[in-house]
Amino acid sequence: MKKTVLLALFLFPLIAAAQNPDSTWFVNNFTKKEVSIPMRDGAKLFTSVYVPNDKSEKHPILITRTPYSCAPYGKDYRAYWRNFMLNYCKEGYIMVIQDIRGRWMSEGTFEVVRPFNPNKKTNKDIDEASDTYDTIDWLVKNIDNNNGKVGVTGISFPGFYATMAALSGHPALKAVSPQAPVTDRFFGDDDHHNGVLFLMDAFDFHAGFGFSQPRPQPTTKPAKTFNIPDYDNYAWYLNMGALPNFTKVTGDSLKFWSDMMNHPNFDAWWKARDARSGIKNVKPAMLIVGGLFDAEDGYGTWNTYQALVKQSPATKSNLVIGPWYHGQWASRDGTHLGNINFGSKTNDWYTTNIEIPFFNYYLKGKGNIDTLSKATIFFSGENKWKTFKQWPPADVTETPVYIEPNGKLSFQDMPSFRASTDSYVSDPAKPVPYAEKVHYYRTREYMTDDQRFAARRTDVLVYNTDTLTEDLTLAGPVVADLLVSISNTDADFVVKLIDVFPENAGTDPVTKYPMGGYQMLVRAEIMRGRYRNSFSAPEAFVPGKPAQVKFTLPDVAHTFKKGHKLMIQVQSSWFPLADRNPQQFIDIYHAKDSDFVKETINVYHNSSKVILPVMN
Template identity: 50%
Template sequence: MFRSLALVVAMLTPTMLFADPLPTDPKLQKEYVVANYTKYEYRVPMRDGVKLFTAVYVPKDDAKKYPMLMNRTPYSVAPYGVENYRNSLGPSFAYAADKFIFVYQDVRGCWMSEGTFVNMRPIKHESSKDTDESTDTYDTVEWLVKNVPNNNGNVGQTGISYPGHYTAAGMIDAHPAMKACSPQAPVTDWFVGDDFHHNGCLFLPHGFNFLAGFGKPRPEPVRTPADRGRFDHGTPDGYEFFLNLGPLANADKKYFKGQVAFWNEMMEHGTYDEFWKAKNIRQHLKNVKPAVMTVGGWFDAENLFGALECYKNTEKGSPENKNNTLVMGPWDHGGWNRGDGSSLGNARFGSKTAEFYREKIELPFFKKHLKGEGEFAAPEAWVFESGTNVWRKYDAWPPKESKEMKYYFQEGSSLLPLDHRPGMLLGGVLSNQDEFVSDPAKPVPFIERTSTRMDYEYMTADQRFASRRPDVLVYQTPELTEDLTLAGPIDVELHVSTTGTDADWIVKVVDVFPADYPDADPNPAGVKMGGYQMLIRGEPFRGKFRNSFSKPEAFEPGKPTTIKFTMPDICHTFRPGHKLMVQVQSTWFPLLDRNPQTFCDIYHATEKDFVKATHTVYRSPSQVSGITVRLVK
């Protein structure tokens, strides 16, 4: 029965076999893959003799030659064995139907590949004997174009998150056959802005949960590594679990027991030292030759920073490359590669944005650069504007026509633009500061109902629960009378003091919906959207790094000082009747580890280091606190 079905499938073209749209049924997709592709497994030699396990799926139709599309991953190229096929090939099933040669490779030291795995292996190939992820990619491409049957000599690479990092590495000193790369949510810098740290603050549940499985040792090549499953927290309440954890040093003492090497490495590198600087791939994105399409999500809780920084540094370091494109949509981590992209949490985007991206942007990009097919002409930046829920094309990012506008914190929790500096409102200053007590024992939750994971939905979650707490400062504009479109990064300037010697500063930009805003239809969860406070962007900054991530400095109790940092870009329109709100707080738990508010090495802090402190935000004419945004008319 199956053999006869496979024979029929093999004889049909994708257009004849499937109606539009293409099927989502994994069974039907896999039947097509098995019938139309032959799987090979290779151990590809690197320049130092290490062999990397590589699975290659080649179209059975040899009437013409096909380009190769490669994904290098630390997460396994399973299933293993030439008789075992993946359910689908490529970023989406449309690629298998369109026909490419698909290459999947376990990176050095992972799963079935030889060698030693190094997290974010530094790029360093000063001599011909040096190896890194760039040279491993080069050596793989060199072998593939010579040994894989029926290839046309063109290679592309793509991947999301860690595989996105390997794609960015593959762009560096790329093999001449590498024609197109799409780093998607690429990891770029694990201390400054990606995954585990944001501006020196540890993203606790993400780092803990990821490394609890991924960080377990793998002494030799294996198909199914033992003990890499989900960590059992013993409770669904992440707030309770991580609060009970106590100081960070307890993670290894209580749970990891010395088995998670990279966690302990992180604990020994609490500043931006050479350990972290060497892993920063941004500095190497120079003279990139392949066409590049960097992809990210505006609401990506993991690697929003990485997507923006990969694009920006490629643009800066490769000015002669005229095919460097940024694509940003309203997605969580990898959301463009699954589902339809019409919503995230309680946010609705009015269309199937992920399907649009996959069909109209991603596949046409690879077809043009690897097959020479189609009339695809990418703009410099192809971004989704939430609020109005429309796609925008720009010839630069941030848009050249954007203009800076400063919004200042004011008396009475008000937020007013440039021509309303503090001290000019109502003819004088009524007060010039706001203060709150921050207690590490009762931190502000990052989402109203916390699980044990880093809930992706927090990026668009309702902030009303936070704005009503006494340890959260709130500033907001009057109701807007016309569209207010912000496109680009947001600069923060806070003039602050604390009774402690250290403090975190979390700033959130929020869209406040009108009281009569309609509920979603359908609305199975019964969420009321009237007055909803939708998080548009939130970012923390560890105060001791205010002058240098490498050389932390204590606060002098009671002495005002300045905190400046840049939040990742947004593209959002605040509609008429809405309000622009800014919230300021010092805890965001358990998303962030707790700052003891005593100047110390937080990764080795003890219980006695955690103290209450009173934090003050100043807003006088000489100490102006607020945000600077980029306006687009």
């Protein structure tokens, strides 16, 4: 979660000197109240409440709980008019935003991903669910002219708090929308993917954004931050070296960072912080929202929905996935991500047809949601919204595509009588970059970037199908199943699924980028080889001995059009997105700079494959 994106999404600006008509309308038609709501253990949470002046009807309450500040504090109003949230204001919602426990102006101690406690017995047993319960209870009893119906929404970390709200059990809570919710920081959200530290995001978030800095007393001032003193983040992260050098920069002030360094494997500490653990018997209606190209919490979106389906089947739960980066549906129009054009204002369609009708139905009894499908998914490639009774769709066939010699991919298994391989040398001193350009912060656009820069490297294996003679639509998770051998005792494996455009694809009319031969990243994921058999009990490789490395990539919804090619790339670094593997079976979080060594990676033909969710 990058600083600029977070600021844009969560730290709404104060009222501008030259107010627009919507801001004037909002200030004239709402009254702001700042209250400190007592929790069961005595802590008070600072809350801003914007109440419609209209007394002709009772109003529903819509809550967002955030670690990113409910500013502005004092007489100025939050700028709800700057995006589609103005629609809720015009529908007459009581708008509530709260500083969570231990952040900004709220009392108590903050904990990154506070574990859900299903066995609360005393007033001292608190979690984010109980804080939400106490907040709702106070609001419905103390805010005049409310209709007794409450909804909760939030994006990213506020999405995690929305999930926790759904577990609160308060009878007034009728509808919840976790959007790009932080869900599991070991397997796929923000800090880690399959146990691999997502270095750039983790360090920038916890140190650069000041998110985990201690805050002894309530304050309106932001925490002290660490600013990376270089505009070339690849060079800066590489020069920093091993992970203990980053820990020295943070000192002992960042508890969550220190905890991560001391919990390298999937253990009880990580399990307690999986937001899915409490998703059982959920009462409010749920609308799970996320982006196909969310670089931060795409995992949380897909997997929160799946947890609801499996662990709370009676819950009215719906999934919406658009062609968006992290939180894009709440900001820009959703027509583009980088050089990829989606053909319409996907944001407007979503907010008008799904989100606002969802809350209006459950909180106001207005309209109906008969047309809201179980899953509403945008398919890139063909640029169409599609609806399903389940996700993945019922008519999906798991179809392997095999890695063959000479850079070929085949849908037919053609076993060779001799084991043959492709090989490359992985050098931690020259890791494969995740993006081509020099830049400061992690980009959002890398999720659809042209991968030709990587294909040109000798440490990236490239495989193509023949030109497709008909459309190929994928819907669901992709599974990488590699047979490999390595010259040392550990390695990472990155598998990329890529759509190769025809040479005559022309130029994008908006970005002016040449799209002929474009290698669009559709999905990619990394796997730390030591976890190939268990994330709790890592195992070293035996040098030279073949081993299976099988892992799941996040869901895709994409159509490879006739005339395109499907490409697979395999590599062993993805920097500085992911931390570097020393390529030895040692404790990476306490490694030395001298521990990083080159190694040779062998990928076996025919035995290595990628299993695609082909929609019939």
